[in-house]
Amino acid sequence: MRREKPKFKQIIDAAVVVIAEHGYHQAQVSKIAKQAGVADGTIYLYFKNKEDILISLFEEKMGSFIEKIEQETEGISSSLEKLYVLVKTHFSVFAADPHMAVVTQLELRQSNKELRHRINEVLKGYLRLIDRIIVEGMEKGEFRRDLDVRLTRQMIFGTLDETVTTWVMNEQKYDLAALADPVYELLIKGCAAGR
Amino acid sequence: MRREKPKFKQIIDAAVVVIAEHGYHQAQVSKIAKQAGVADGTIYLYFKNKEDILISLFEEKMGSFIEKIEQETEGISSSLEKLYVLVKTHFSVFAADPHMAVVTQLELRQSNKELRHRINEVLKGYLRLIDRIIVEGMEKGEFRRDLDVRLTRQMIFGTLDETVTTWVMNEQKYDLAALADPVYELLIKGCAAGR
Amino acid sequence: MRREKPKFKQIIDAAVVVIAEHGYHQAQVSKIAKQAGVADGTIYLYFKNKEDILISLFEEKMGSFIEKIEQETEGISSSLEKLYVLVKTHFSVFAADPHMAVVTQLELRQSNKELRHRINEVLKGYLRLIDRIIVEGMEKGEFRRDLDVRLTRQMIFGTLDETVTTWVMNEQKYDLAALADPVYELLIKGCAAGR
Amino acid sequence: MRREKPKFKQIIDAAVVVIAEHGYHQAQVSKIAKQAGVADGTIYLYFKNKEDILISLFEEKMGSFIEKIEQETEGISSSLEKLYVLVKTHFSVFAADPHMAVVTQLELRQSNKELRHRINEVLKGYLRLIDRIIVEGMEKGEFRRDLDVRLTRQMIFGTLDETVTTWVMNEQKYDLAALADPVYELLIKGCAAGR
DNA sequence: TATGAATGAGAATTCATTCAT
DNA sequence: AATGAATGAATTCTCATTCAT
Numbered sequence: 001m002r003r004e005k006p007k008f009k010q011i012i013d014a015a016v017v018v019i020a021e022h023g024y025h026q027a028q029v030s031k032i033a034k035q036a037g038v039a040d041g042t043i044y045l046y047f048k049n050k051e052d053i054l055i056s057l058f059e060e061k062m063g064s065f066i067e068k069i070e071q072e073t074e075g076i077s078s079s080l081e082k083l084y085v086l087v088k089t090h091f092s093v094f095a096a097d098p099h100m101a102v103v104t105q106l107e108l109r110q111s112n113k114e115l116r117h118r119i120n121e122v123l124k125g126y127l128r129l130i131d132r133i134i135v136e137g138m139e140k141g142e143f144r145r146d147l148d149v150r151l152t153r154q155m156i157f158g159t160l161d162e163t164v165t166t167w168v169m170n171e172q173k174y175d176l177a178a179l180a181d182p183v184y185e186l187l188i189k190g191c192a193a194g195r
Numbered sequence: 196m197r198r199e200k201p202k203f204k205q206i207i208d209a210a211v212v213v214i215a216e217h218g219y220h221q222a223q224v225s226k227i228a229k230q231a232g233v234a235d236g237t238i239y240l241y242f243k244n245k246e247d248i249l250i251s252l253f254e255e256k257m258g259s260f261i262e263k264i265e266q267e268t269e270g271i272s273s274s275l276e277k278l279y280v281l282v283k284t285h286f287s288v289f290a291a292d293p294h295m296a297v298v299t300q301l302e303l304r305q306s307n308k309e310l311r312h313r314i315n316e317v318l319k320g321y322l323r324l325i326d327r328i329i330v331e332g333m334e335k336g337e338f339r340r341d342l343d344v345r346l347t348r349q350m351i352f353g354t355l356d357e358t359v360t361t362w363v364m365n366e367q368k369y370d371l372a373a374l375a376d377p378v379y380e381l382l383i384k385g386c387a388a389g390r
Numbered sequence: 391m392r393r394e395k396p397k398f399k400q401i402i403d404a405a406v407v408v409i410a411e412h413g414y415h416q417a418q419v420s421k422i423a424k425q426a427g428v429a430d431g432t433i434y435l436y437f438k439n440k441e442d443i444l445i446s447l448f449e450e451k452m453g454s455f456i457e458k459i460e461q462e463t464e465g466i467s468s469s470l471e472k473l474y475v476l477v478k479t480h481f482s483v484f485a486a487d488p489h490m491a492v493v494t495q496l497e498l499r500q501s502n503k504e505l506r507h508r509i510n511e512v513l514k515g516y517l518r519l520i521d522r523i524i525v526e527g528m529e530k531g532e533f534r535r536d537l538d539v540r541l542t543r544q545m546i547f548g549t550l551d552e553t554v555t556t557w558v559m560n561e562q563k564y565d566l567a568a569l570a571d572p573v574y575e576l577l578i579k580g581c582a583a584g585r
Numbered sequence: 586m587r588r589e590k591p592k593f594k595q596i597i598d599a600a601v602v603v604i605a606e607h608g609y610h611q612a613q614v615s616k617i618a619k620q621a622g623v624a625d626g627t628i629y630l631y632f633k634n635k636e637d638i639l640i641s642l643f644e645e646k647m648g649s650f651i652e653k654i655e656q657e658t659e660g661i662s663s664s665l666e667k668l669y670v671l672v673k674t675h676f677s678v679f680a681a682d683p684h685m686a687v688v689t690q691l692e693l694r695q696s697n698k699e700l701r702h703r704i705n706e707v708l709k710g711y712l713r714l715i716d717r718i719i720v721e722g723m724e725k726g727e728f729r730r731d732l733d734v735r736l737t738r739q740m741i742f743g744t745l746d747e748t749v750t751t752w753v754m755n756e757q758k759y760d761l762a763a764l765a766d767p768v769y770e771l772l773i774k775g776c777a778a779g780r
Numbered sequence: 781t782a783t784g785a786a787t788g789a790g791a792a793t794t795c796a797t798t799c800a801t
Numbered sequence: 802a803a804t805g806a807a808t809g810a811a812t813t814c815t816c817a818t819t820c821a822t
Contacts, residue, residue, distance in 0.1 A: 023308055155357075187385055192384060193339050
């Protein structure tokens with residue numbers, strides 16, 4: 001299993017640093033190799049090509065992102081609380097890894113359509129996790145029963161994503177994690193005044 | 196004023212077509228020139244460089260997008276209804292211009308950070324329009340008074356954007372305009388069950 | 391017609407010089423461009439890729455080679471004399487263009503199978519010319535009537551080719567053109583003692 | 586003596602198979618090692634470098650080729666018959682080993698000038714064998730006494746080589762061995778009609 | 781204004797060879 | 802003797818931009 005080889009992770013971590021610091025279009029393979037402390041050719045013992053580095057990077061990081069959120073929400077019975085933990089975790093993971101935030105929110109989106117479709121495949125795992133929480137919440141009566149699952153998920157993900165992206169574009173000047181509470185409240189209550 | 200010259204629009208329209216049909220990375224200046232029916236060099240009489248074409252494209256299209264929404268919401272007194280009309284118009288504009296939808300939601304996002312920052316400058320006009328509706332709504336008591344304007348705007352824009360992007364990625368298979376009502380309801384009521 | 395553009399010929403001539411002097415594997419595009427006095431990119435305005443330069447080179451040179459031999463043999467009624475002129479011309483053309491001799495006899499043969507197949511297509515024109523002389527000679531009774539045309543052509547071409555190659559490998563130390571007479575005699579009389 | 590070690594032959598045989606099946610430019614050292622069932626590094630215990638494999642391959646195969654022809658012609662008193670047996674054996678050896686035919690007639694010729702010069706050194710043994718037959722034949726009066734030995738040898742070798750190459754390029758569709766008789770006749774009688 | 785031929789910088793990838801084990 | 806992971810040099814081609822006409 002290649003993922004256990006130390007060099008595999010070493011190269012991926014190097015790619016995150018290089019992309020975050022120099023930007024997607026200035027992240028040459030030789031720069032990544034140098035940062036990883038290996039020869040250019042060594043990269044190709046672990047990755048098919050440059051794109052494969054980026055896909056693997058996303059799979060690896062997004063994989064543990066999803067895992068983490070699954071762990072954190074596991075055992076929670078309330079769907080509302082699950083959603084809260086998801087928002088909280090989503091924000092704190094990015095807040096804790098600024099490099100990664102830049103890479104996923106800005107740099108990797110410059111990749112070509114092909115790569116972005118591959119990335120979307122990985123993202124689907126996260127979207128399904130959100131879907132499950134929504135369905136569960138509807139069944140339990142914690143969420144409105146007339147929700148359209150796909151639209152609701154698009155609201156949740158779209159809001160989280162936009163919030164993180166704005167934070168990154170503002171050079172991470174403010175405390176992202178602190179936004180979890182108000183954002184959660186917005187998502188469940190909406191913006192209209194109560195009746 | 197260059198924007199009034201016929202070739203200026205001609206080139207921008209050519210760029211939209213070329214990018215929509217061939218993708219951002221296959222949209223070479225020479226291809227755009229050919230589509231516009233002018234020589235490569237002529238492009239540079241109207242635009243500083245390639246990036247300038249894309250920024251102008253976005254300004255031009257986004258400008259009329261914002262204008263249209265301003266016109267539609269003007270004269271409406273209810274902020275809730277203003278929001279509804281904004282959602283409705285946002286979706287119907289993209290539904291009516293599939294080329295443009297592909298270009299703004301997928302292709303132009305592959306541009307580099309610099310260009311994306313410039314694009315965001317243009318977007319700010321739209322975001323401010325949303326902000327005004329939110330502030331107004333809070334003042335009128337139609338929206339909750341404890342809203343964080345920026346977060347609320349991020350929810351609204353993030354949700355609309357994600358919804359349109361998903362629709363484009365699904366090859367515009369379903370009726371986007373029809374989603375205005377449920378999305379509007381989601382945004383104002385949130386997903387939690389009523390009390 | 392691209393062949394009339396001066397740069398087309400200019401680049402081909404540069405390729406012959408560079409390949410002859412540096413060898414096939416040291417004939418980088420940039421070296422050819424420099425020799426031709428154009429920018430690297432200019433090459434690609436006239437040729438699809440590097441291989442296309444080599445194919446065009448062969449077509450161009452071989453084309454005029456065949457033309458020349460056709461002209462020289464035209465109007466000659468005797469097939470034996472036609473063969474003699476062919477041998478003579480074959481040798482004198484190479485003797486007059488040492489660079490080209492090195493390129494066709496040694497360097498171009500290092501190209502890959504694909505390129506060599508394309509080159510063989512061009513060669514076929516020459517082989518057919520030889521075939522015509524043989525058939526004609528048999529009809530006139532100047533050549534033995536029991537000849538196998540293909541084998542006879544292989545003997546003629548194989549002998550000429552091997553003779554030129556040996557001469558090139560011996561660094562063109564001796565007078566190639568002077569070999570036309572004995573080689574012609576060999577081809578028509580064979581090596582056995584007369585009866 | 587390295588040639589007696591089993592792995593030496595094992596690697597050479599592997600090289601023939603790999604080159605015949607994948608072509609010269611796709612015959613990487615690692616592929617040859619895999620086919621031979623040894624590690625990449627092991628190759629370098631038996632060969633100085635990649636070129637050395639190819640030269641050894643040619644020496645080994647050409648060596649037994651020449652030996653076989655020497656054996657077959659030994660004890661024959663007539664030079665004409667010797668030539669006949671040489672032609673016959675030349676063709677039947679290649680007909681019996683299609684892999685080898687592809688390798689020597691097509692693939693190995695793609696090697697660089699340096700390697701081809703080394704290969705020519707090996708070939709010289711064969712050319713000298715032909716020379717001896719010619720000289721002998723002239724002395725005995727079976728061959729014309731005015732032959733130029735070098736040219737005659739070039740005709741003989743050039744014809745055989747061209748015939749085998751054409752056969753290989755035609756995918757060995759016809760019976761090469763059957764060409765021995767007409768080719769022999771051509772070589773001794775030439776193509777002119779008898780007097 | 782308009783043209784379009786010419787420019788030239790810049791980067792992913794392969795593979796023969798080494799050497800610590 | 803044998804291994805195979807690691808090395809790193811080396812080259813084609815694209816395309817935004819210019820400028821003489």
